[in-house]
Amino acid sequence: xxxxxxxxxxxxxxxxxxxxxxxxxxxxxxxxxxxxxxxxxxxxxxxxxxxxxxxxxxxxxxxxxxxxxxxxxxxxxxxxxxxxxxxxxxxxxxxxxxxxxxxxxxxxxxxxxxxxxxxxxxxxxxxxxxxxxxxxxxxxxxxxxxxxxxxxxxxxxxxxxxxxxxxxxxxxxxxxxxxxxxxxxxxxxxxxxxxxxxxxxxxxxxxxxxxxxxxxxxxxxxxxxxxxxxxxxxxxxxxxxxxxxxxxxxxxxxxxxxxxxxxxxxxxxxxxxxxxxxxxxxxxxxxxxxxxxxxxxxxxxxxxxxxxxxxxxxxxxxxxxxxxxxxxxxxxxxx
Amino acid sequence: xxxxxxxxxxxxxxxxxxxxxxxxxxxxxxxxxxxxxxxxxxxxxxxxxxxxxxxxxxxxxxxxxxxxxxxxxxxxxxxxxxxxxxxxxxxxxxxxxxxxxxxxxxxxxxxxxxxxxxxxxxxxxxxxxxxxxxxxxxxxxxxxxxxxxxxxxxxxxxxxxxxxxxxxxxxxxxxxxxxxxxxxxxxxxxxxxxxxxxxxxxxxxxxxxxxxxxxxxxxxxxxxxxxxxxxxxxxxxxxxxxxxxxxxxxxxxxxxxxxxxxxxxxxxxxxxxxxxxxxxxxxxxxxxxxxxxxxxxxxxxxxxxxxxxxxxxxxxxxxxxxxxx
Numbered sequence: 001x002x003x004x005x006x007x008x009x010x011x012x013x014x015x016x017x018x019x020x021x022x023x024x025x026x027x028x029x030x031x032x033x034x035x036x037x038x039x040x041x042x043x044x045x046x047x048x049x050x051x052x053x054x055x056x057x058x059x060x061x062x063x064x065x066x067x068x069x070x071x072x073x074x075x076x077x078x079x080x081x082x083x084x085x086x087x088x089x090x091x092x093x094x095x096x097x098x099x100x101x102x103x104x105x106x107x108x109x110x111x112x113x114x115x116x117x118x119x120x121x122x123x124x125x126x127x128x129x130x131x132x133x134x135x136x137x138x139x140x141x142x143x144x145x146x147x148x149x150x151x152x153x154x155x156x157x158x159x160x161x162x163x164x165x166x167x168x169x170x171x172x173x174x175x176x177x178x179x180x181x182x183x184x185x186x187x188x189x190x191x192x193x194x195x196x197x198x199x200x201x202x203x204x205x206x207x208x209x210x211x212x213x214x215x216x217x218x219x220x221x222x223x224x225x226x227x228x229x230x231x232x233x234x235x236x237x238x239x240x241x242x243x244x245x246x247x248x249x250x251x252x253x254x255x256x257x258x259x260x261x262x263x264x265x266x267x268x269x270x271x272x273x274x275x276x277x278x279x280x281x282x283x284x285x286x287x288x289x290x291x292x293x294x295x296x297x298x299x300x301x302x303x304x305x306x307x308x309x310x311x312x313x314x315x316x317x318x319x320x321x322x323x324x325x326x327x328x329x330x331x332x333x334x335x
Numbered sequence: 336x337x338x339x340x341x342x343x344x345x346x347x348x349x350x351x352x353x354x355x356x357x358x359x360x361x362x363x364x365x366x367x368x369x370x371x372x373x374x375x376x377x378x379x380x381x382x383x384x385x386x387x388x389x390x391x392x393x394x395x396x397x398x399x400x401x402x403x404x405x406x407x408x409x410x411x412x413x414x415x416x417x418x419x420x421x422x423x424x425x426x427x428x429x430x431x432x433x434x435x436x437x438x439x440x441x442x443x444x445x446x447x448x449x450x451x452x453x454x455x456x457x458x459x460x461x462x463x464x465x466x467x468x469x470x471x472x473x474x475x476x477x478x479x480x481x482x483x484x485x486x487x488x489x490x491x492x493x494x495x496x497x498x499x500x501x502x503x504x505x506x507x508x509x510x511x512x513x514x515x516x517x518x519x520x521x522x523x524x525x526x527x528x529x530x531x532x533x534x535x536x537x538x539x540x541x542x543x544x545x546x547x548x549x550x551x552x553x554x555x556x557x558x559x560x561x562x563x564x565x566x567x568x569x570x571x572x573x574x575x576x577x578x579x580x581x582x583x584x585x586x587x588x589x590x591x592x593x594x595x596x597x598x599x600x601x602x603x604x605x606x607x608x609x610x611x612x613x614x615x616x617x618x619x620x621x622x623x624x625x626x627x628x629x630x631x632x633x634x635x636x637x638x639x640x641x642x643x644x645x646x647x648x649x650x651x652x653x654x655x656x657x658x659x660x
Contacts, residue, residue, distance in 0.1 A: 167495075168496065168499060172616050172617050172618070173617070225636075226637060289499065289500050290498065308555070309553075309554060
């Protein structure tokens with residue numbers, strides 16, 4: 001049973017995750033907000049062991065927000081677990097705001113939180129857009145990153161965008177795709193991203209809401225290997241969809257605010273010394289396996305874990321297990 | 336008998352037991368070609384013809400097991416150039432329309448009036464082509480892993496699509512082809528598979544077949560991948576497939592099979608498709624379903640392309656059981 005069986009008798013038995021699933025639910029020992037610009041105020045929280053090894057969780061989207069279950073990828077006896085809601089989403093304010101909201105603003109926010117919490121270096125953990133942001137952050141501040149655990153790799157390369165919003169995912173999910181394109185008139189479908197962007201940034205609230213829901217449902221319906229009604233319900237909730245759709249689309253039409261389309265792949269040499277584990281579901285149709293394979297090829301020191309019976313979501317059983325194993329394996333690595 | 340309606344993973348139907356044919360034979364269908372056929376199950380049962388994939392994939396004893404042997408007279412045959420048909424891997428006089436004519440020749444030879452037509456992957460292509468030409472000969476159609484042989488479907492599997500989901504296997508498929516030829520993988524392979532250099536043919540055939548073997552199962556099946564890499568299978572499979580694909584299935588139009596769906600819409604039919612079929616992606620079946628709403632359409636959530644996926648076997652056996660009477 002993984003490392004758990006080999007733990008010395010004196011080890012904290014509660015931290016022995018024999019189920020191979022996520023760690024138990026926990027509550028934060030501290031929550032706070034941080035004013036990061038004249039308008040943005042972001043929510044952050046700490047859970048687990050206050051004296052433990054620090055880890056920062058970077059959520060997806062952008063615009064996805066954090067959830068209590070995100071704390072559960074980390075052994076709470078060993079890790080000081082930091083979650084925060086990126087600008088404009090979750091409990092950060094103002095909600096769904098697109099001003100001063102770019103990749104580089106978020107990278108700076110991560111540094112602000114690190115300094116505010118007086119942390120020297122931390123493990124950086126992120127999936128999907130969280131992996132993008134993790135790469136961007138680590139490439140700017142490699143000396144601040146002890147290890148990386150990345151899931152559902154997304155480097156924002158143009159072919160990765162085209163896969164999801166043009167030619168790829170729709171081939172496997174033509175049924176969901178039909179619903180995604182339905183709100184857009186035929187003559188605008190040549191450029192769906194901009195067609196959606198116009199609606200998501202429109203002053204017409206019902207139009208905006210309809211577009212938000214269709215945008216979010218497309219992603220949620222294809223995120224898991226098998227149909228997950230609970231997730232679909234979540235992606236129908238305007239409290240989630242408005243920020244999620246608006247912020248995602250804003251980042252996507254702006255190509256992630258990257259210097260060049262392949263910046264995050266080209267700058268891998270800046271981080272190749274950092275121990276890293278990449279976890280990817282074989283049937284991830286949002287961020288296909290090729291994204292992880294290409295990153296891994298450029299980063300030979302990274303370890304790639306392919307989960308055969310999983311899609312994109314971090315909640316897939318095999319993905320959760322691989323992520324927990326990854327963070328467990330870094331427990332005793334230097335902070 | 337378990338109900339097909341209430342399906343949990345545990346209550347899925349499985350294949351019928353192994354059986355031996357009660358008759359095997361060979362039929363000369365042209366100056367060049369002689370094909371192998373066999374009959375199993377009930378000699379006085381309801382006739383069904385099994386159309387195998389590829390083209391060039393040949394039949395296999397396991398394929399008899401989709402059918403209740405007490406109810407069906409099960410006819411399998413190896414299409415031109417593969418399996419026990421001869422000459423092996425021959426591309427001469429080998430087109431969709433020759434195979435359609437062969438199906439008729441087998442039917443007449445066996446004195447069968449009408450039969451159920453069952454086919455997956457290329458077998459679905461051939462079943463549609465046959466049924467559209469001879470609708471009166473088909474009692475029902477059971478189709479799996481729909482392949483309409485359109486350009487977009489060939490491009491998906493041999494240029495850009497499956498490559499994104501199986502990038503490691505794709506690297507192996509690219510390996511025998513020099514970089515400057517990779518813009519048209521189908522053409523590059525065709526040149527090698529039809530080369531006079533037998534060694535080059537063999538190397539290309541193995542890579543071609545292993546690519547399909549590696550991507551056909553939801554969870555990779557090492558035994559199947561090894562089988563696809565054997566020369567005895569791979570050379571016919573790769574040469575015949577590539578020959579058909581370069582010639583775009585010998586269809587006069589790209590969407591020929593979709594255009595002529597109206598000719599068969601009155602025939603009771605079941606379409607079974609794996610959600611994670613990356614060889615013949617769901618969009619193919621979806622396009623067929625939209626043109627043919629009368630056909631029962633079943634998406635199997637946890638299946639890839641292969642007929643042997645547990646959820647796919649379940650749906651296929653349910654379909655043939657339903658049509659038994």
